[in-house]
Every structure is written in structure tokens, then in C-alpha cells.
Amino acid sequence: MSTMPAPLLSLVDVTRTFGGVQALSGVSLDVAAGRITGVIGPNGAGKTTLFNVITGAYTPTAGEIYLDGARLTGLKPYQIARAGIARTFQNIRLFSSMSVWEHLLVAQRHDGSVFGRLLPAGLARSKAGREAEKALVFFGLEKVRDRPARELPYGTQRKVEMARALTANPRLLLLDEPIAGMSHEEADELRHLLMRLRADGLTILLIEHDMTFVMNLCDRIHVLDFGRQIAHGTPEAVRTDPAVLDAYLGADT
Amino acid sequence: MSGTLLLQQAINGLTLGAVYTLIALSFSLVMGILGILNLAIAELFMIGGYVGFTLIIAGAPLPVALLAGMLAAAALSLVIEKIGYEPLRNAPLITPMLSTLGFSIILQNLATNLWGSDPLQLPGDMLATRIALGEVSIGAMQLLVIGAAIVMVAALAFVIRYTTLGRALRAVAENRDVARLLGVRADRILLIAFLLSGLLAGAAGVLISLHYAAITPYIGVETGLKAIAVMVVGGVTRTWGALLAGPLIGLAEVATVAYGGSQIRDFVVYGLMILILLVRPQGLLGGARSDQGPRV
Amino acid sequence: MISTYHAALLADSGILMLGALSVYIILATGQLSLGNAGFMGIGAYLASYLTVEAGLPLTLALVLSALAAGMVGIVIGFPALRLRGIYLAMATLGFGEMVRSFFLNFEPMGGAGGFSGMVHVSVGYIWLWAGGILVLVTLLERSRLWLEIRATHDDETAASLVGLNTTATKIGAFGFGAAVAAVAGGLFAHHHVYIEPANFGFDRSIELVLAVILGGSTVAPGALVGAVLLVLLPETLRFLADWRLAAFGTLLVLVLLVRRQGILDRGLFRALTFRRQAS
Structure with a gap:
């Protein structure tokens, strides 16, 4: 495999707790510039919390977040957006x-x-x-x-x-379940649009439940379970990772 | 100021506070469950007062007058729910609030036309009974006002805490959709909330007109706004909070009148309300957060 | 020439429209203020002081009052950020009552006895201000800034996540709204040439909100429609004599029931101005 480009987004040991419950614990991950990175995991694994922490909706309880080397931790959501991170929502939020x-x-x-x-x-x-x-x-x-x-x-x-x-x-686009509720044709069309965006150099981080979609599109995948990162790597590596199989079989997907 | 006079003032403050408590609870029943300010409550209170007053002057016994005032206000409250609130339940909060304002304009006009805009007075001998307590004396009416207020707050607290109806009220206040899933008929519960709210407002109206021994069509607005402050200070969803906050504001008013001149009192009362909203939005006694209100 | 009676109605509508616009501007960011009569009172007292005691020309006095009230609005806007919906409304209600109570005790400006000595101002001058500010806000509604205001109104979280500083937007709206209310107050004082604290109580605040909601709260000219309606309606209902107010209340409830978005909305406004869809 060719050399990885420098990371655009880095999370270092990010933890977020809600009243004693750890929604994210010690998550470290790099999102490579110009690639599509996927985040998967069973329901309640902390995927949306991860997005909320990156975009500043929640501040991390511990850990640091960097965008291209610049520290984002503690900035307000609009400042993070202006720094170059845009997102969509699982339950669409239009004006x-x-x-x-x-x-x-x-x-x-x-x-x-x-x-x-x-x-x-x-x-x-x-x-x-x-x-x-x-x-x-x-x-x-x-x-x-x-x-x-x-x-x-x-x-x-x-x-x-x-x-x-x-x-x-944006320099980094976060998509929270982009094909939820879409027809098969629409999802396919979207996959092509995202590939065109990647070709133009945009970095994308996405959460998605549809495994075929994720496996066909993403360059790298991070797997969360109970707020912890249990695996990461190429789609092939993740697909065969015993820890991942375990988590998914346990959660009946 | 002498100690005796101060104590006398304190009793007046407590009486006023007891009435504030009742109106605040009337507001908070609708507010806590529907999240809207029912601006007509101020006039329900005034109408309840007039109905009770008229009966007393006509020679009816006090409990009958009190009950009649409560029922009249409750009936009007139901009309307001049916016409002014229910069709607008999905509109932004401002819309039903202004429709209740429409009713309050109608009610005030009605009262002015029925009873005239001059104050009605109670015959003097009715209020003459005073009970001496050492150097201070407490009017029998004041005692009645305070006693009746306490009984009603206790009854309301009992209903809300221990009855099926109370559980349903709390469930709807918490989350209307979830309540519906649990089999609570939300539309009926809303009617009941308006009913209870009307009963309390009517009672407060009769009691305060006894306290002042007079009533005017304009009594509602000023007292109503104060009661909103009491509701906030006590915590919008706390029954007992209002029981604490009512006398507190009543006493604070009497104290500022005694020490700072009568006009400064509103400044103090509303200042206290804003302070509570900002630093302790759940009210003095704590409880549910109140700063996450629905959108207007 | 119009009669004195009609001139007075026209002046009242102009002043009420400005007050309604002040509510509209704040409401456009999703914040309901039930205390704008307070800002109006500040403007009325300050402008009157500046013309009567300091001898300034009225226009300058109005501008200065607007700036001062705008600053008060910004100061009020900060704590208001902590509150939402009806809780914010109640806090602003408290603010309005505090201002009224302050002037009731402020003896240098007459206290409860009120203040007078202002020179009566023509209805034309009032409408110069009213029309000017209405046109300004209507134009502003097509701007990039107003899109940010609407985004803040529609979904504050989403707005901040697309990079909009919603805090600044909300505070700015309070400042701007307060300034417009102060102009309305200053004009009120110089139209009636006598002011007292009771002119700027809760009733007034509610009247301003009412004009916006009746007229239509999604376009600025709704404030104009609402203000004219509120001033003319009681006059046209005069034949009902003692039942005038009850009829007014009934009409109010009816309008809210059949047209809850107010008389003028975006669609109707576009149709009336023959404007194509927003571009």
C-alpha cells in the first residue's frame, strides 16, 4: 500500500463522559487528507458523539483535537466551522x-x-x-x-x-448517515458524487450503517464499540478483524 | 418603625403572599404543562373575585361565594382552552399566548360593563372581626385568606403527587408524546389543567377581594404580573416552591414599602425574578431546569 | 389638509409601527421580548431630557437616545443568551417592569407625575422616521445578514455549525431592536408632549407584540399592517360603544384562529410586490 498522506484531522486520546457514562473513551484517530474515512460501530457506540465532539457541540472531557496541526479543542462550534469543518446531521437539520x-x-x-x-x-x-x-x-x-x-x-x-x-x-466534510432513508439509486448516485469530491481533494469522514456502501467507498475505516476504538484499517483488514466480528455479531447486524 | 407595626406589616405581607401563591400556581399549572403564559388568568382571577363579591353582598355565606367564584373562573378557563388554546396547540407559543390576551380583553370589558369601573366596596361590618394576638391583631378575613390558601395548595400538591390524575399531569408535562404512548389522553389532561388553574384563580380572586374589602376591573393585571414573578421565583414546576415564594415576595414588597418607599417595590420584585431566571432557573427549591423552554 | 383627528391616528400608527418593528427585529432571531416598552421608555425620557433640558434639536436627540438604548439592549442581550422561549419572554417582561418602576421613582424627570415641556412634532416628521426605518429593514431583509438572522431563528445549532456566530446575531438584534424602540419612544414623547411611566408598561409591550403577530411576523411590512390595524380597529368599532373592547378581543382571537401567521406573510408580500421568488 502506498504511503499515507499526512493527517488532516487528529484526535488524541479523546474522552467524553455524560454524568459518569463514558460515551467516548480514549479515542485516537487520524483522518488522512484527501481520503474518505468511515466510522462504523453498533448503535450507541459513540459515533454521533464523536462528530459532536469534533464540531464543538460538546467539548471533550479529556484529549485534544487538531485540524492540520491547529488545536480545535475548546473552540466554539462556529469557530470550528470557520476553521474548515462542515457537517450534516443524522436527522436532517434544514432551516x-x-x-x-x-x-x-x-x-x-x-x-x-x-x-x-x-x-x-x-x-x-x-x-x-x-x-x-x-x-x-x-x-x-x-x-x-x-x-x-x-x-x-x-x-x-x-x-x-x-x-x-x-x-x-470546508477542508473536512463530516457526513452522519448520508444514505439513511435514500433509495438504492439515490445512494448509488451519492456514492459517485462523493468519489468526485474525493477526486477534487476533499477529505471526508462519514458515519454509515450500510456496510456495502462503507466498504465500497471508504479508504480507511475506524470501528467504535461502547465508546472505544476496537479496530481500524483498510476495509479488507477491518472486515476480517475478529474484534469487529465479535462486536457486530453480539449486536446482531 | 416600631416592632408592633412591623409585625402587623408582616401579617399583611403574608396575606398578600398567600394570594400570590394561588395565582402563581394557577399560572404554573398551564405553564408547566403547556409551556404557555395564559394571560387571561389575571382576568379569571378578577371575574372570580366579582362573582364571589356579588354573592357576599347579596348575603350568601362565605363558602358558597368562594365556591361560586372558583366555578365561574373554572368554567371560563375551559372555554378559553377549547376556543383559544386547543386549535392553536401546534402554533408557535406566542400565538396561543396572544389569543389568551384576546380573552383577557373581552373579560375585562365584560366586567367593566357588568359591574362598572368604580371599585365595589364590602360593607364595613363584615371585616370588623379582629383577633388580638398580644399587641398585634389579625383580621378574621386575613386568617381566612391564609388558611384557605394553605388548604388549597396542600390539596393541589396531594392531587399532583399521589393521584392517578396527578401522575398523568406530570407525564404530559414531561413529554406529551411519551404520555400518549403510555395511554394518557393528553387532550383531556390539558382540559383538566385549565380547569384546576381556573379554580385556583377564582379562589384567589375571591380571597384578595376579601383582603382589600374592595374590587375593581383592573385588579387582575398588576397582581397577575406579580404572580408570574412568584411562579418564576418558586420554580415553574414546583408546587411547594410557590408556597415559599408567594409569602417571600409578599414580605419583600411590604419590607421595601416600609424601608425604601412604596414605588421601589416593583423594581425589587422583578429584579429578583430576573436574578432567579439567570442564576437559578429551576427556582429557589430546585427541580426541573426551566431555561430550556420550547421555541416561541 | 387632513384633520387633526386623522393626523393623530396617522401619528399613532407610525409610532406603533416603529415599536412593532423593534419587536420584529428581535423576534426574527427567535427571541420574544415582552419588555420593549422599557426600551421605548428609555428613548422617550432620554430624548425629552435632551430636547427640553439640554436644548438639543430633536433629530440629534433621537439619534443619541437610539444609540444609548441600543447599548442597553446589547447589555440586556448578554444575559438573555442564557434563556430561551417563554423564559426569555418572562425575563424581558421583568426588565420592562423594572424600567417603568425606575422612572416612577426618578424624581428629576417628574417621577409618577410625568414629564412635559416637549415641543409638539408634526405627523410628517414622525413618518419620515417611521417610513425610513421600515424601508431600511425591508431592504435589510434581502441581505446576507438577514439570512444569518433567519438561520439563527430556524435552527440555532445548525446555524452555528455552518459557521454563523449566533451569539453576535442575537445580541446585535437586541441592540438594534432597542434602538428602534427608543426612536419610537422619543417620537411618542414629542407627539404627546407629556410622558409618564405608565405609558411604558406591560400593556404597551404587549401592544407592540400584538401588532407584529397580527400584521405578520415574517416580513417587516407586517408591522405596518398590524400597527394600522390596531390603531384603526378601535376607531371603526366605535359604534359598539361600551362593547368596543370586547369586540376587539373577539376579532383578535378570530384572526389568530383563521390566520395564525398574521395577515401579511412572505407569500402574500411577494404577490403584492410582484416580486419573483427570492433571488
Whole structure:
């Protein structure tokens, strides 16, 4: 196997407890730049907690998180987002009053002056307008551009959420069960989109229950069980790891 | 200020506090379970007072007047639930709150037209009975107000803690969907919450009009707002908290009037309420956190 | 020429609309304030002091009052971050009552006796402010900043996770809302040329919220619709004499029941302005 690229995201010994219960205990993992990394594990293994800790929704009880060498631990969620981490949610969280188009504008970084933010948003020829248009085309959302996002079918809502995350121009994209509720065709289409994003150099970390999807897509996989990392490696290595088989057989998957 | 006068003031503070407690509980029954401020409670309280008052003047015995005031307020409370709250149960919280405001405008107008905007007075001899306790004397009416308030709070606490109905109320307050899964009929429970809330407001209305020996159509608003402060200080979901907070605020009011001038008292009361919201949102006695309210 | 009677109604609607806008701006971030009459009171007293005692021109006095109240709003906004929903509403209610109680005891400005000596201001001047601020907020609604405000309103967690500083947004909204309320208060004082603490009590705060919810709480011009409605309705119901208020209350409940989003919503506003879908 070729040499691993430098890690973009590093977790060092991250622990998070809730009232004495360890949701994550001593998890260390590296997410390689430009690769797709999967996180799997039975229900309640701590996968979503891991995402919440990375994005700053929870601060770790112990341990450190670095993005490209810069310490993220203790930063506020919006600061972590601005540092280059975007995410989607297991139970889709769209803005209920907004159209698809508005979703693609709102997450874009705005580095301009205060007055710039007071100008009308998303005019066709502005930079923001062009970026939004690009995301619209990439996810094939042109037809629903002005529809309220929450009225769209489930699979389309997932795409809007992903498009919103991408318009923030992240270095690392976190996807929490991206194909949950999607049809087989939609999942396949998404797999190709993610592979295109990887080819463009985006780093992706995803949680997914669908093993075929994970095994076909991910370059590396980390396995959590009861808040601990029990295995990690290539899909082939993980598939045959006795500890993994144990955890999954025990949890009837 | 002499010690005797101070003690006399303390008794007044306690009486006022007892009434605050009842209205605060009336607010908190609806608030704790539905998460909305029922602004009409202030006027339910006023209407209950008028009904009781009218009967007393007509010569009815006190318990009858009290019961009539309670029933009138409870009946109106049910009407408000059916028309003003239920159709709006899924709307943002602000909408049912304003519809209860609509009812409060209607009720106040009704009272002004029925009873006039001038205060109604109780005949003086009714309140003359005073019981001497050393150098202070306590009016029989004050004793009645405090006693009735304690009995009602105890009854409510018993219902909430030990009866099936109480368990259902708590379940719905905790999580309406889960309660439904457990077989609790949430819509009926909400009606019952409004009913109990109305009974308490009506009782408070009769009692406070006895305490002041007078009533006006405008008595509801000021006392109602104070009762909201009492509810917050006691903890929105704590029955006993209100019993502590009512007299506390009543005493604090009397004390600020005695030492700081009468006008500063509202400043102190609402300041205390904000302080509690910020540093101890679960109320003085603790309990459920109250800073995670549903969205407006 | 319009009659004095109509001019007074027009002035009242303008002032009420500004007050309603102040609630609207804060509500746009998902925060309900039941204490905006407090900010209005601060603006009224400060502007009156500046014109009567310090001899400043009214416009300057209004600007200064708005800035001062805006700062108070920001200070209030910080602790308000700890509270949500109805708990925030109750805390702001407490704030409003504290302000009223403060002016009741503030003898230098008349205490309970009120304050007077202001020079009456024309209805045209009032609407210059009211119209100007309404246009400003309506334009602002198409901006990038307003998208951030709406995101904060819709889902604060998601908003912060796409990189929006929701704390700054919420505090800023309190500051801006307070400033607009202060302008409304200053104009109120110079329209009625007499103010007393009771002008800025809970009733007033509720009236402002009512105008927003009735008029429509998703677009700024809803405040205009609500304010005009609240001022004109009691007048048109005059034939009901003693039952005027009861009829008003009934209408209020009916409107909430049949059109809970308020009279003007985004769809209707777009249709009325012949604007294509947002772009």
C-alpha cells in the first residue's frame, strides 16, 4: 500500500463522559487528507458523539483535537466551522423558512466588510451567487431551486444539507448517515458524487450503517464499540478483524 | 418603625403572599404543562373575585361565594382552552399566548360593563372581626385568606403527587408524546389543567377581594404580573416552591414599602425574578431546569 | 389638509409601527421580548431630557437616545443568551417592569407625575422616521445578514455549525431592536408632549407584540399592517360603544384562529410586490 498522506484531522486520546457514562473513551484517530474515512460501530457506540465532539457541540472531557496541526479543542462550534469543518446531521437539520437557494447562500464564508453583508444576498453575478449555482448543479437541484427545502422528499433534503455544507468550502466534510432513508439509486448516485469530491481533494469522514456502501467507498475505516476504538484499517483488514466480528455479531447486524 | 407595626406589616405581607401563591400556581399549572403564559388568568382571577363579591353582598355565606367564584373562573378557563388554546396547540407559543390576551380583553370589558369601573366596596361590618394576638391583631378575613390558601395548595400538591390524575399531569408535562404512548389522553389532561388553574384563580380572586374589602376591573393585571414573578421565583414546576415564594415576595414588597418607599417595590420584585431566571432557573427549591423552554 | 383627528391616528400608527418593528427585529432571531416598552421608555425620557433640558434639536436627540438604548439592549442581550422561549419572554417582561418602576421613582424627570415641556412634532416628521426605518429593514431583509438572522431563528445549532456566530446575531438584534424602540419612544414623547411611566408598561409591550403577530411576523411590512390595524380597529368599532373592547378581543382571537401567521406573510408580500421568488 502506498504511503499515507499526512493527517488532516487528529484526535488524541479523546474522552467524553455524560454524568459518569463514558460515551467516548480514549479515542485516537487520524483522518488522512484527501481520503474518505468511515466510522462504523453498533448503535450507541459513540459515533454521533464523536462528530459532536469534533464540531464543538460538546467539548471533550479529556484529549485534544487538531485540524492540520491547529488545536480545535475548546473552540466554539462556529469557530470550528470557520476553521474548515462542515457537517450534516443524522436527522436532517434544514432551516425551516428557507428555500434551497437560500441554504446555498447562508453557509458561504463571508470575509468581506460589514457593509458587504448588508447588500442583497446571492445576486446572480456575485461570487456568492456563482458558488451557489455551482453547488446547485453539482447536486442536480436546479429544478427545486426556489422551493422551501423542508417540503422536498427525504433524499433531496439530504442533498440540500450536503450542498449547504459544501458551500462553506470546508477542508473536512463530516457526513452522519448520508444514505439513511435514500433509495438504492439515490445512494448509488451519492456514492459517485462523493468519489468526485474525493477526486477534487476533499477529505471526508462519514458515519454509515450500510456496510456495502462503507466498504465500497471508504479508504480507511475506524470501528467504535461502547465508546472505544476496537479496530481500524483498510476495509479488507477491518472486515476480517475478529474484534469487529465479535462486536457486530453480539449486536446482531 | 416600631416592632408592633412591623409585625402587623408582616401579617399583611403574608396575606398578600398567600394570594400570590394561588395565582402563581394557577399560572404554573398551564405553564408547566403547556409551556404557555395564559394571560387571561389575571382576568379569571378578577371575574372570580366579582362573582364571589356579588354573592357576599347579596348575603350568601362565605363558602358558597368562594365556591361560586372558583366555578365561574373554572368554567371560563375551559372555554378559553377549547376556543383559544386547543386549535392553536401546534402554533408557535406566542400565538396561543396572544389569543389568551384576546380573552383577557373581552373579560375585562365584560366586567367593566357588568359591574362598572368604580371599585365595589364590602360593607364595613363584615371585616370588623379582629383577633388580638398580644399587641398585634389579625383580621378574621386575613386568617381566612391564609388558611384557605394553605388548604388549597396542600390539596393541589396531594392531587399532583399521589393521584392517578396527578401522575398523568406530570407525564404530559414531561413529554406529551411519551404520555400518549403510555395511554394518557393528553387532550383531556390539558382540559383538566385549565380547569384546576381556573379554580385556583377564582379562589384567589375571591380571597384578595376579601383582603382589600374592595374590587375593581383592573385588579387582575398588576397582581397577575406579580404572580408570574412568584411562579418564576418558586420554580415553574414546583408546587411547594410557590408556597415559599408567594409569602417571600409578599414580605419583600411590604419590607421595601416600609424601608425604601412604596414605588421601589416593583423594581425589587422583578429584579429578583430576573436574578432567579439567570442564576437559578429551576427556582429557589430546585427541580426541573426551566431555561430550556420550547421555541416561541 | 387632513384633520387633526386623522393626523393623530396617522401619528399613532407610525409610532406603533416603529415599536412593532423593534419587536420584529428581535423576534426574527427567535427571541420574544415582552419588555420593549422599557426600551421605548428609555428613548422617550432620554430624548425629552435632551430636547427640553439640554436644548438639543430633536433629530440629534433621537439619534443619541437610539444609540444609548441600543447599548442597553446589547447589555440586556448578554444575559438573555442564557434563556430561551417563554423564559426569555418572562425575563424581558421583568426588565420592562423594572424600567417603568425606575422612572416612577426618578424624581428629576417628574417621577409618577410625568414629564412635559416637549415641543409638539408634526405627523410628517414622525413618518419620515417611521417610513425610513421600515424601508431600511425591508431592504435589510434581502441581505446576507438577514439570512444569518433567519438561520439563527430556524435552527440555532445548525446555524452555528455552518459557521454563523449566533451569539453576535442575537445580541446585535437586541441592540438594534432597542434602538428602534427608543426612536419610537422619543417620537411618542414629542407627539404627546407629556410622558409618564405608565405609558411604558406591560400593556404597551404587549401592544407592540400584538401588532407584529397580527400584521405578520415574517416580513417587516407586517408591522405596518398590524400597527394600522390596531390603531384603526378601535376607531371603526366605535359604534359598539361600551362593547368596543370586547369586540376587539373577539376579532383578535378570530384572526389568530383563521390566520395564525398574521395577515401579511412572505407569500402574500411577494404577490403584492410582484416580486419573483427570492433571488
